Amino acid sequence: MQPIHLAWVDYTxxxxxxxxxxxxxxxxxxxxxxxxxxLTSARSIPTWVTGLAFMAAxxxxxxxxxxxxxxxxxxxxxxxxxxxGAIPAMVFLAVFMMPFYYGSKARSxxxxxxxxxxxxxxxxxxxxxxxxxxxASGISMDALARLLTNLLPWKLHTNILGxxxxxxxxxxxxxxxxxxxxxxxxxxxxxxxxxxxxxxMIVLGFAPVVYLGLRDAGGWHSVKxxxxxxxxxxxxxxxxxxxxxxxxxAWTSAWKPVLAGPTANPLGVDxxxxxxxxxxxxxxxxxxVNFLVVQRAMAAKNMTAAxxxxxxAAVPKMLFPILVILPGMVAIALASxxxxxxxxxxxxxxxxxxxxxxEVVKNANPADAAAVKAVGNALGEKVDTTxxxxxxxxxxxNKLSDVQIQEGLYNSIAENDYNxxxxxxxxxxxxxxxxxLALTALLASFMSGMAGNVTAFNTIWxxxxxxxxxxxxxxxxxxxxxxxxxTVVGIVLSIFCAYVSxxxxxxxxxxxxxxxxxxxxxxxxMLLGMFWKRATGIGAFIGLFGGIAGSTVFHAFTTTxxxxxxxxxxxxxxxxxxxxxxxxxPSEMAQNFWLAIFAFTICFLATVFISLATRRTKTDxxxxxxxxxxxxxxxxxxxxxWQRPPVIGTxxxxxxxxxxxxxx
Amino acid sequence: xxxxxxxxxxxxxxxxxVLLLIEGAIGGDKELSxxxxxxxxxxxxxxxxxxxxxLGAMRGRKTPPAA
Numbered sequence: 001m002q003p004i005h006l007a008w009v010d011y012t013x014x015x016x017x018x019x020x021x022x023x024x025x026x027x028x029x030x031x032x033x034x035x036x037x038x039l040t041s042a043r044s045i046p047t048w049v050t051g052l053a054f055m056a057a058x059x060x061x062x063x064x065x066x067x068x069x070x071x072x073x074x075x076x077x078x079x080x081x082x083x084x085g086a087i088p089a090m091v092f093l094a095v096f097m098m099p100f101y102y103g104s105k106a107r108s109x110x111x112x113x114x115x116x117x118x119x120x121x122x123x124x125x126x127x128x129x130x131x132x133x134x135x136a137s138g139i140s141m142d143a144l145a146r147l148l149t150n151l152l153p154w155k156l157h158t159n160i161l162g163x164x165x166x167x168x169x170x171x172x173x174x175x176x177x178x179x180x181x182x183x184x185x186x187x188x189x190x191x192x193x194x195x196x197x198x199x200x201m202i203v204l205g206f207a208p209v210v211y212l213g214l215r216d217a218g219g220w221h222s223v224k225x226x227x228x229x230x231x232x233x234x235x236x237x238x239x240x241x242x243x244x245x246x247x248x249x250a251w252t253s254a255w256k257p258v259l260a261g262p263t264a265n266p267l268g269v270d271x272x273x274x275x276x277x278x279x280x281x282x283x284x285x286x287x288x289v290n291f292l293v294v295q296r297a298m299a300a301k302n303m304t305a306a307x308x309x310x311x312x313a314a315v316p317k318m319l320f321p322i323l324v325i326l327p328g329m330v331a332i333a334l335a336s337x338x339x340x341x342x343x344x345x346x347x348x349x350x351x352x353x354x355x356x357x358x359e360v361v362k363n364a365n366p367a368d369a370a371a372v373k374a375v376g377n378a379l380g381e382k383v384d385t386t387x388x389x390x391x392x393x394x395x396x397x398n399k400l401s402d403v404q405i406q407e408g409l410y411n412s413i414a415e416n417d418y419n420x421x422x423x424x425x426x427x428x429x430x431x432x433x434x435x436x437l438a439l440t441a442l443l444a445s446f447m448s449g450m451a452g453n454v455t456a457f458n459t460i461w462x463x464x465x466x467x468x469x470x471x472x473x474x475x476x477x478x479x480x481x482x483x484x485x486x487t488v489v490g491i492v493l494s495i496f497c498a499y500v501s502x503x504x505x506x507x508x509x510x511x512x513x514x515x516x517x518x519x520x521x522x523x524x525x526m527l528l529g530m531f532w533k534r535a536t537g538i539g540a541f542i543g544l545f546g547g548i549a550g551s552t553v554f555h556a557f558t559t560t561x562x563x564x565x566x567x568x569x570x571x572x573x574x575x576x577x578x579x580x581x582x583x584x585x586p587s588e589m590a591q592n593f594w595l596a597i598f599a600f601t602i603c604f605l606a607t608v609f610i611s612l613a614t615r616r617t618k619t620d621x622x623x624x625x626x627x628x629x630x631x632x633x634x635x636x637x638x639x640x641x642w643q644r645p646p647v648i649g650t651x652x653x654x655x656x657x658x659x660x661x662x663x664x
Numbered sequence: 665x666x667x668x669x670x671x672x673x674x675x676x677x678x679x680x681x682v683l684l685l686i687e688g689a690i691g692g693d694k695e696l697s698x699x700x701x702x703x704x705x706x707x708x709x710x711x712x713x714x715x716x717x718x719l720g721a722m723r724g725r726k727t728p729p730a731a
Contacts, residue, residue: 007687009683009684009686009687012683013680013683016676016679016680017676020672020675020676023672024667024672027666027667028666028667030666031666031667046669049669193667193669193672196669196673197669197672197673197676200673200677204677204706204709204710204713208702208706212698212700212702215698216698428696429696429698430696430702431687431691431696431702431703432687432691433683433684433687433688433691433703433707434684434702434703434706436683437680437684
């Protein structure tokens, strides 16, 4: 994608944002007196702030970019990640689980596990979580540095201590430096405040773009009509291989294509996998157990605030598809309208390759059948035969300029780079000014992704690994100091992970895989821990370990249909099946959902059986406040009815059902 | 905790609103945004949002903070 031209106003907005986040860090620094202030915000944040931060912590730029990409590639079915894959879990967390997290006074999810079960369970959860956050942070920063390198027109270069650094390195280190500064100064509170700032920037930065895109496409009904054409012939827009056709409503109906089976929807999933794999296991495993988000709810002022935090977050979460998925759908609709002169951007091809290909076109003979192949080879990409033939013929008829030929080549690459969709829309509709706001919003969410992960990491390290196992019984000042040190270490480790992620183009897929391995089983552990007093520590540990091990085994023996070549050999080992192929799934998403169901079931059953076979180590008295049946029910009678979590939760679920019905 | 978040949010969006307003008023580049002067309109919206946030923050300062 060609670099975007930025004006003074865009740079001003960007610099203003950086100044503000650093300023927030500086002002908050004077309130950071204890390790609790720094790492857990000492339970002092207003509810609306924790609510928005809860949602924004999860809202990385990878989601912004990824949801638009998926909206183009899969259509409205992507909303399942929100309306099935988030809202129910958030309501469950608020109404049923927050009382235990908040009431137990645990400072983190692993600490709760230690109180409920024992140290080994805590250690397993803390270690796996710590590794995941560092990787997630690194992947986020890698994506940011790549984005800036492709976007900004400067070619930076410097040489320090004999080592060469280019644009990518400079952007990576500067952005990481900014995050390090404001987190080091203001701790978790800094991260929370900037997450809320990021939330408003995204909503206010992207809303006009979505409006303009929708208006340009002729409104929602026009988009729906165009998407029917897309669904019946997706190969014309390079979405699927030739010969695949879906029902006309495949891009605009959330449930019907899913109910019709894996071959009837572009996601390649069946309804059971969507409801239980995504809707239950993956969704609850993330929203109810992932410390990155739960940490924000734990920072609330009191029990009611803590319970209402996920509910407040659920409201924008329900409406977010309009902001992030709809642009993707609009983009593919625009691409299908010939008068709009728009296509989903192709993968990036270097200028050198374009020049080579232009020469091939100029020297090609229109009657030569091999000419098209030569053009494709020069570009290094698959090309649309018809379009290239037309281009060669047009050039033979009236000598086209090099620029015109290159544009023709750009339009004839038969591959889509979906991750560029949102950027291409910004480029298409945003004048300087609005462009600066939208780009800064994107930048803000990448940096927030790093900040959120680092603040979760430093808490887990300091309390659940360092204080729990390495250095105990020191003064709070010591742990405060450790919290700061590990923040620096966390950022450095993230930068290292960013360089690792740079080597692979599918780092996001790897982290999703790891999430699946780790998140799915932990939810079973948490569920049994909170609602079944008979669950024992040994049972929980073996169950959790078994769940993680089970996931890796499942992954080693299954893969997707498209990942197996004609001889039955596995093409890409990252996608599974490297120890043999017992089962093949219609798509990677289907494989992920079923892996989650499998891991959850293993962990659940193992925990139940081993718990029944071992003696309880904790008495009912010790488990008070940690298990549902042993905790006095939270009393809400003193609150007005519209502030009671169960009531709000019910209203939200009803709204969610209505949304599902509207877009059925 | 010490800093009411409405201050930085209010200031930030008031500033961005003013910047977009200026750009919309003097630049008036409507070619990209379908003939609508989106900078001007959205600049006003953001400025209003920013000012509302600042008013909220100022009101918050007047009521004595709960312990």
